[in-house]
Amino acid sequence: MKLECTIDGKALTLSVNSNKPLSLILMEDLENLSISSYCRGNACGNCIVLVDDEATLSCLVPAFRIRGAKIRTFESFQRSRQYRDIERAYKAVGSKPCSSCYNARTMIIESILQEAGGGSSKQPASPPSKEVKLDKAKVARELSLNTCQCMDMAELIQIVEIALGYRNRRRRVRRS
Amino acid sequence: MYEGVRSPLIYTPRSIGEFATIIARHPQAIVWAGGTYLISRGDYYPAEAKDGIIDLAYMEDLKRITRNDRYVEIGAMVTARQLLSAGRLLLPPILQETLRSMGTQIVRRQVTIGGSLCISDTRYSLSTTLATLAASAEVKFYDEGKVTTHWIPIAKLYDNKGRLNVGEKRILLTRIRIGLEFGDLQRFTLFGDPIRKSRECGIVALHAKRDQNSLSKAQFCITFPGKAFHISKDLESKLSGSALPIHPERVNALSYELVAELTKMHSTISDLQLERARRIFESFLHDLNSQSLS
Numbered sequence: 001m002k003l004e005c006t007i008d009g010k011a012l013t014l015s016v017n018s019n020k021p022l023s024l025i026l027m028e029d030l031e032n033l034s035i036s037s038y039c040r041g042n043a044c045g046n047c048i049v050l051v052d053d054e055a056t057l058s059c060l061v062p063a064f065r066i067r068g069a070k071i072r073t074f075e076s077f078q079r080s081r082q083y084r085d086i087e088r089a090y091k092a093v094g095s096k097p098c099s100s101c102y103n104a105r106t107m108i109i110e111s112i113l114q115e116a117g118g119g120s121s122k123q124p125a126s127p128p129s130k131e132v133k134l135d136k137a138k139v140a141r142e143l144s145l146n147t148c149q150c151m152d153m154a155e156l157i158q159i160v161e162i163a164l165g166y167r168n169r170r171r172r173v174r175r176s
Numbered sequence: 177m178y179e180g181v182r183s184p185l186i187y188t189p190r191s192i193g194e195f196a197t198i199i200a201r202h203p204q205a206i207v208w209a210g211g212t213y214l215i216s217r218g219d220y221y222p223a224e225a226k227d228g229i230i231d232l233a234y235m236e237d238l239k240r241i242t243r244n245d246r247y248v249e250i251g252a253m254v255t256a257r258q259l260l261s262a263g264r265l266l267l268p269p270i271l272q273e274t275l276r277s278m279g280t281q282i283v284r285r286q287v288t289i290g291g292s293l294c295i296s297d298t299r300y301s302l303s304t305t306l307a308t309l310a311a312s313a314e315v316k317f318y319d320e321g322k323v324t325t326h327w328i329p330i331a332k333l334y335d336n337k338g339r340l341n342v343g344e345k346r347i348l349l350t351r352i353r354i355g356l357e358f359g360d361l362q363r364f365t366l367f368g369d370p371i372r373k374s375r376e377c378g379i380v381a382l383h384a385k386r387d388q389n390s391l392s393k394a395q396f397c398i399t400f401p402g403k404a405f406h407i408s409k410d411l412e413s414k415l416s417g418s419a420l421p422i423h424p425e426r427v428n429a430l431s432y433e434l435v436a437e438l439t440k441m442h443s444t445i446s447d448l449q450l451e452r453a454r455r456i457f458e459s460f461l462h463d464l465n466s467q468s469l470s
């Protein structure tokens with residue numbers, strides 16, 4: 001089938017099998033090196049992309065569901081300001097995920113930040129006066145989507161908290 | 177594109193009538209709700225779907241949540257995340273907890289209510305909880321152009337192994353209905369990982385109504401994905417009408433009765449799963465006791 005979508009800012013017309021998972025389209029057809037997923041839909045959490053600004057496991061999305069969608073992989077996300085917040089948080093804590101789960105973990109953290117009021121195009125950010133408190137148990141649960149054991153959960157939660165702080169501060173500055 | 181694998185046709189009905197026309201023409205087509213189960217099957221891709229795929233994503237009728245004084249109705253294409261955010265005020269706590277247990281929010285965005293009830297191994301915990309809440313599902317049966325609609329209690333939707341109990345006909349689960357009279361004791365526990373290690377996990381739910389110092393109604397369901405979907409009418413009737421608090425020895429005896437029943441009816445459940453289920457059941461009854469004494 002032919003389908004049109006936008007991947008990493010490029011408007012593309014793809015000719016792929018209509019039931020091919022998005023993760024395979026990205027890896028095989030577009031040779032996108034930022035995701036690596038071989039779990040075949042069993043939620044290893046390594047193939048997260050943003051579909052219309054919402055974090056999604058690309059191995060669970062078939063081609064026919066991405067018609068007209070805007071997809072952002074880590075490749076373009078790492079050039080965004082949102083990524084800078086997370087990268088700075090890694091530096092502040094002095095620890096970062098290993099190379100095999102770095103991209104996926106960063107995308108999961110981005111999804112948590114959006115949910116916690118960091119804002120996306122679908123979900124407007126909460127007002128800056130309203131400081132959002134993170135539910136650590138919930139954050140830990142979200143982070144456990146990626147099964148890589150390279151980092152301690154406490155460190156990851158700390159990274160999320162710091163990144164949320166950076167993001168809120170940046171939003172306050174922008175509004176003022 | 178894989179050589180020799182034909183790209184399946186995708187049908188996108190907008191209404192239940194259109195769906196009926198398509199399924200009559202393509203009776204072997206795959207019906208696609210959220211797809212989280214279908215896509216995770218080992219034989220999903222590359223493979224041919226000869227009769228095509230019917231994508232339910234455009235059927236707005238299946239995306240509604242409605243409520244009146246007596247019950248709430250939830251469309252089959254409502255996602256777990258939508259229901260959780262929309263239903264905080266109208267859903268019982270046990271159902272909210274169940275929805276939260278269905279993976280992370282990233283997964284919940286894709287899991288649909290209808291899809292999670294229609295998969296063949298009850299790996300999602302929703303069916304267990306809905307069975308204890310005495311919910312029912314509207315199921316449309318399609319048989320050679322004829323359409324019949326039935327409201328089926330969720331407890332009767334599965335056989336004792338957890339497989340859909342609807343025969344050979346093609347079906348469409350359109351909505352579920354949950355009564356709004358909830359009991360004061362609602363407990364739900366999930367052990368193990370139902371998606372990554374479904375053969376080792378178990379789901380236990382109990383819903384009970386208390387009438388002063390006795391239980392007026394108790395509903396209990398326990399599921400082991402791919403192995404058992406167990407509702408013990410015997411235990412339910414023993415619990416209903418029991419005076420509270422239940423003596424600890426009786427709690428112990430009841431829990432071993434549950435194990436005996438499970439062992440007799442489902443030989444594939446492992447000893448570890450049985451012991452965990454027994455202890456959870458016991459803890460539910462102890463909770464019930466402490467709630468009655470407080």
